[in-house]
Amino acid sequence: MGSISLSHVNKSFGDVRVIPDISLDINDGEFVVFVGPSGCGKSTLLRLIAGLEDTTSGTILLDGQDMTKAPPARRGSAMVFQSYALYPHMTVRDNIAFPLKMAKASKEVIDQKVEYAARTLNLSSYLDRRPCALSGGQRQRVAIGRAIVREPKAFLFDEPLSNLDAALRVNMRLEITELHQQLKTTMIYVTHDQVEAMTMADRIVVLNAGNVEQFGSPLDLYKKPANRFVAGFIGSPKMNFVDGPEAAKHNAHAIGVRPEHFKLSRENVAGTWKGKVGVAEQLGSDTFLHVHVEGLGLMTIRTDGDQTFNHGDDVYLTPDAARIYKFDTAGKAI
Amino acid sequence: MATAQTRTLSRIMMAPAVIVLLIWMIVPLVMTLWFSFQNYSLINPMMTGFAGWANYIYVIGDPSFTQSLVNTLISVGGVLAITVIGGTLLALLLDQPIWGRGILRISVISPFFVMPPVAALIWKNGFMHPGYGMLGHLWKAFGLQPVDWFNQYPLFSVIVIVARQWLPFATLILLTALQSLSEEQREAAEMDGANALNRFYYIILPHMARAITIVILIQTIFLLGIFAEIRVTTGGGPGYASTNITFPVFRTGILSNDIGAGSAGGVVAVIIANVVAFFLMRAVGKNLDA
Numbered sequence: 106m107g108s109i110s111l112s113h114v115n116k117s118f119g120d121v122r123v124i125p126d127i128s129l130d131i132n133d134g135e136f137v138v139f140v141g142p143s144g145c146g147k148s149t150l151l152r153l154i155a156g157l158e159d160t161t162s163g164t165i166l167l168d169g170q171d172m173t174k175a176p177p178a179r180r181g182s183a184m185v186f187q188s189y190a191l192y193p194h195m196t197v198r199d200n201i202a203f204p205l206k207m208a209k210a211s212k213e214v215i216d217q218k219v220e221y222a223a224r225t226l227n228l229s230s231y232l233d234r235r236p237c238a239l240s241g242g243q244r245q246r247v248a249i250g251r252a253i254v255r256e257p258k259a260f261l262f263d264e265p266l267s268n269l270d271a272a273l274r275v276n277m278r279l280e281i282t283e284l285h286q287q288l289k290t291t292m293i294y295v296t297h298d299q300v301e302a303m304t305m306a307d308r309i310v311v312l313n314a315g316n317v318e319q320f321g322s323p324l325d326l327y328k329k330p331a332n333r334f335v336a337g338f339i340g341s342p343k344m345n346f347v348d349g350p351e352a353a354k355h356n357a358h359a360i361g362v363r364p365e366h367f368k369l370s371r372e373n374v375a376g377t378w379k380g381k382v383g384v385a386e387q388l389g390s391d392t393f394l395h396v397h398v399e400g401l402g403l404m405t406i407r408t409d410g411d412q413t414f415n416h417g418d419d420v421y422l423t424p425d426a427a428r429i430y431k432f433d434t435a436g437k438a439i
Numbered sequence: 440m441a442t443a444q445t446r447t448l449s450r451i452m453m454a455p456a457v458i459v460l461l462i463w464m465i466v467p468l469v470m471t472l473w474f475s476f477q478n479y480s481l482i483n484p485m486m487t488g489f490a491g492w493a494n495y496i497y498v499i500g501d502p503s504f505t506q507s508l509v510n511t512l513i514s515v516g517g518v519l520a521i522t523v524i525g526g527t528l529l530a531l532l533l534d535q536p537i538w539g540r541g542i543l544r545i546s547v548i549s550p551f552f553v554m555p556p557v558a559a560l561i562w563k564n565g566f567m568h569p570g571y572g573m574l575g576h577l578w579k580a581f582g583l584q585p586v587d588w589f590n591q592y593p594l595f596s597v598i599v600i601v602a603r604q605w606l607p608f609a610t611l612i613l614l615t616a617l618q619s620l621s622e623e624q625r626e627a628a629e630m631d632g633a634n635a636l637n638r639f640y641y642i643i644l645p646h647m648a649r650a651i652t653i654v655i656l657i658q659t660i661f662l663l664g665i666f667a668e669i670r671v672t673t674g675g676g677p678g679y680a681s682t683n684i685t686f687p688v689f690r691t692g693i694l695s696n697d698i699g700a701g702s703a704g705g706v707v708a709v710i711i712a713n714v715v716a717f718f719l720m721r722a723v724g725k726n727l728d729a
Binding site for chain 2: 157176178183184186187188190191192193194195204208251255
C-alpha cells in the first residue's frame with residue numbers, strides 16, 4: 106500500500122543545507138499536509154519523496170522498501186505540479202493517457218481508465234480539447250486525472266491550488282478532500298496556506314527552516330502547539346504574543362493568546378488590558394479588531410459581527426485564562 | 440488601433456517604410472522582368488528590341504539546367520537535414536550543465552560571424568585541400584590516400600561548408616526553444632514514467648516544432664541562393680556537378696554579359712524559389728499556428 110517513511114533525510118544544495126535532518130512516518134491512506142513559510146523546504150521534501158531530487162543522506166522507505174535511489178517512475182507515486190505541467194500539444198485525453206502509454210498499457214485498458222478518470226473528475230466533455238482551451242480549475246482536474254490513472258501508491262501535490270482564484274480554490278479544496286475519501290490513497294500536500302492545511306489534513310507537518318516543528322492532527326496543532334512558531338503559524342488571524350513583565354506574571358518568557366480567546370467589553374473590568382481600537386475589519390460573520398493596548402502593542406481580537414466599533418473607541422480585553430499559551434526563552438511551549 | 444483616428448494615423452506613420460520597401464522590391468523585379476524579354480547583351484549592343492521567350496528558352500534549354508535544379512534541391516535538403524538534426528543535438532548538449540559549456544557554445548556559434556567566402560576559403564585551403572589541408576594530413580596519418588574533396592565529392596563538400604555556416608543559427612534558435620520548455624513539464628513526464636528517449640519524442644520535440652519550422656523556412660530562403668561558397672571552391676564544377684540555380688544567372692549575366700538571359704535566369708530562380716516555398720509552407724506551415 107502506501108506508507109512513507111523518512112529517516113534522517115538530509116538535503117544540501119552545495120553549501121546550503123535546505124533540510125538538515127528529517128524523520129517522518131506517514132501511514133497508508135493518510136492525508137498529510139506539509140505547511141510552512143516560503144523557503145522552509147517543504148517543496149524540496151516533497152521532491153525528495155517523489156524522486157525528483159537526490160537525498161544527500163538518509164533513507165526513504167515506501168511501503169517498507171528502500172526507494173532512496175529509485176527513479177521517480179519506479180516509486181509508484183504521482184505528482185500534481187503547481188503549474189499543472191500539462192503537455193500543451195496533447196489533448197486532455199492524451200494527457201491523461203500519457204502515463205499509461207509510457208507503461209505500455211493496451212488500448213482498451215487506456216480507454217477504460219481514461220474514461221473512468223474523466224467521469225470521476227467531470228472532464229468527459231473536454232477530452233478532445235487542448236489544455237489551452239481549459240479554465241484553471243479544469244486544467245487542475247486534468248493534472249489530477251493524469252495522476253489518478255496510474256493508480257499510484259501515493260499522490261504528491263505541490264501547491265496545486267495557488268494559481269486559482271479564491272472561490273475556485275475553496276471548490277478544488279473540497280474536491281481533493283472528496284477524492285481522498287473515495288480513493289483512500291496516501292496523499293501528501295504541500296501548501297503555505299494554513300487554512301488549506303487545517304481544512305484538508307489528517308495530520309499536518311509544520312516545517313520551518315528545514316526542520317519539523319510539529320507533526321500532528323490539525324486540532325492538536327491548534328490546541329497544543331509545541332512552540333511559538335507553530336502557535337503563530339497555525340490559526341487565523343495570528344496569535345497575539347506578549348513578553349516582558351506581563352508574561353512574567355504567568356511565569357513564562359512569553360505568552361500567547363489567540364484572537365478568539367478574549368472577552369471584550371467597553372466597561373472597565375478588574376485585571377484587564379485597556380486599549381484603543383485601530384482598524385476594525387468587518388467580515389459580517391466576524392469582526393477583527395486591531396487594538397492598540399497600552400504597553401503591550403497591537404493585538405488582533407476576533408469578535409462577533411453584530412457589534413460595531415469605531416476607530417478610537419476604548420475597549421477592555423480579558424484573555425481567557427485557560428487558553429493562555431506560555432513559552433520559555435527558547436520558544437518552547439510550557 | 441481602436442478608433443478611426445488612430446487607424447489613419449498609424450497608416451500615415453507606416454507609409455514611408457512601406458513605400459521604401461515596395462520600391463526596393465517592385466522596381467528591381469519589374470526591371471528584371473522587362474530585361475528578361477529584351478535582347479540586351481553588352482557584347483552586342485546593336486541588337487536590341489523584344490526577344491519574346493528566347494531568353495527563357497535559352498536558359499531552360501541549357502544542358503546544365505536540369506542538373507542545377509536537382510543540385511539546388513539536394514543542397515538545400517542536405518543542409519537543412521544537417522543543420523536541423525545537428526542543431527537539435529547540439530542544443531540538447533548545450534542545454535546540459537556540462538564542463539566547458541561556455542567555450543563549447545562560442546565555438547559552435549562563431550562560424551556565423553565569418554562571411555561565406557572567407558569560410559569557404561578556410562575550408563578549401565585549410566581543411567579539404569588534398570595536399571596541405573588538415574583532412575588530407577589526417578588521411579595520410581592513417582596511411583590513406585587523401586581525398587580530393589572538391590573533385591571527387593563537389594556537391595557534398597559544398598553542403599558540408601554551407602551546413603557548418605548555418606549550424607550556429609539553427610543551434611541558437613533551437614537552444615532558446617529548448618530552454619523555454621518548463622522544467623515542471625519534463626519532471627511531470629519523468630514522473631509519468633517516460634525515459635529520456637520518450638521525453639525527447641513526446642515532450643521536447645513537439646515543444647520545439649515551431650522553432651524547427653522557423654529554422655527550416657528562414658534557412659530555405661537563404662539556401663536557395665547559395666553562391667559565394669560555390670564560386671570560391673568548385674566554381675560550379677567539375678562540369679556542372681556543383682552548379683545550382685544561381686549559376687545560370689552568373690554565367691549568362693556576368694560572364695557572357697548577356698543581361699537579357701541573365702534576367703530570365705533570375706526570374707526562373709525566383710519562380711523556383713516560390714514553388715519550393717509554397718510546398719514547404721504546406722508541409723510545415725501548420726506548426727506555426729499556435
